[in-house]
Amino acid sequence: MCTCVYxxxxxxxxxxxxxxxxxxxxxxxxxxxxxxxxxxxxKDEHIFRDLMERFAVLSEMCFRFSQDIxxxxxxxxxxxxxxxxxxxVSIARRVxxxxxLEILATIYLKKAVGANELATILGDFTKPEMxxxxxxxxxxxxxxxxxxxxxxxxxxxxxxxxGTVIARLGEPVFLYLRLAEGWTTxxxxxxxxxxxxxxxxxxxxxAAPRT
Numbered sequence: 001m002c003t004c005v006y007x008x009x010x011x012x013x014x015x016x017x018x019x020x021x022x023x024x025x026x027x028x029x030x031x032x033x034x035x036x037x038x039x040x041x042x043k044d045e046h047i048f049r050d051l052m053e054r055f056a057v058l059s060e061m062c063f064r065f066s067q068d069i070x071x072x073x074x075x076x077x078x079x080x081x082x083x084x085x086x087x088x089v090s091i092a093r094r095v096x097x098x099x100x101l102e103i104l105a106t107i108y109l110k111k112a113v114g115a116n117e118l119a120t121i122l123g124d125f126t127k128p129e130m131x132x133x134x135x136x137x138x139x140x141x142x143x144x145x146x147x148x149x150x151x152x153x154x155x156x157x158x159x160x161x162x163g164t165v166i167a168r169l170g171e172p173v174f175l176y177l178r179l180a181e182g183w184t185t186x187x188x189x190x191x192x193x194x195x196x197x198x199x200x201x202x203x204x205x206x207a208a209p210r211t
Contacts, residue, residue, distance in 0.1 A: 048179070055176045094140065095166070103133060104142065104159070105174070108167035112146065112158040142166065 077084040102122055107113055115134055119125035134157055137143040142163035145155045
């Protein structure tokens with residue numbers, strides 16, 4: 001985590017979160033301006049490559065984790081594709097639509113924040129609009145409301161346990177997107193699988209009872 005922050009601070013032009021421009025129907029998508037290439041020192045290049053390889057390993061581990069959950073719950077997504085898609089789309093719209101993801105990500109970093117401050121940070125929001133969105137997240141069990149000691153009339157919002165779990169699961173995605181723009185050479189998938197299998201074997205060996 002510290003290395004990610006270091007790279008973001010040292011190379012802000014390369015390590016940044018990219019956003020896709022909104023495209024209306026019939027309009028050709030415009031390509032985002034390419035970031036100016038930054039020549040990394042051999043040491044920084046090694047760190048950068050190592051980080052990207054670790055993300056590839058994490059991706060493989062997440063895939064295996066998801067497959068294990070499917071097996072444990074008796075659900076096979078390949079056999080229920082339409083139903084799985086429907087559920088995922090419903091969750092995506094309910095939790096991540098209507099700029100809810102931006103709100104959750106901001107509250108996660110701010111720990112606790114008022115609706116007015118949150119509207120100012122994200123922009124394009126009035127306080128009443130932000131309050132309405134926060135109430136939706138509150139009803140979904142992702143956000144909880146508390147009162148400020150300085151101003152009893154001003155509510156402050158923080159993440160619930162459920163909201164914190166979602167934010168922590170999503171944080172590596174933001175970190176990867178910030179780093180990926182500065183490095184285009186992805187590690188081979190076979191290498192990520194090999195490293196993951198080696199880690200699995202090491203964990204199994206350490207967990208085995210010693211005689």
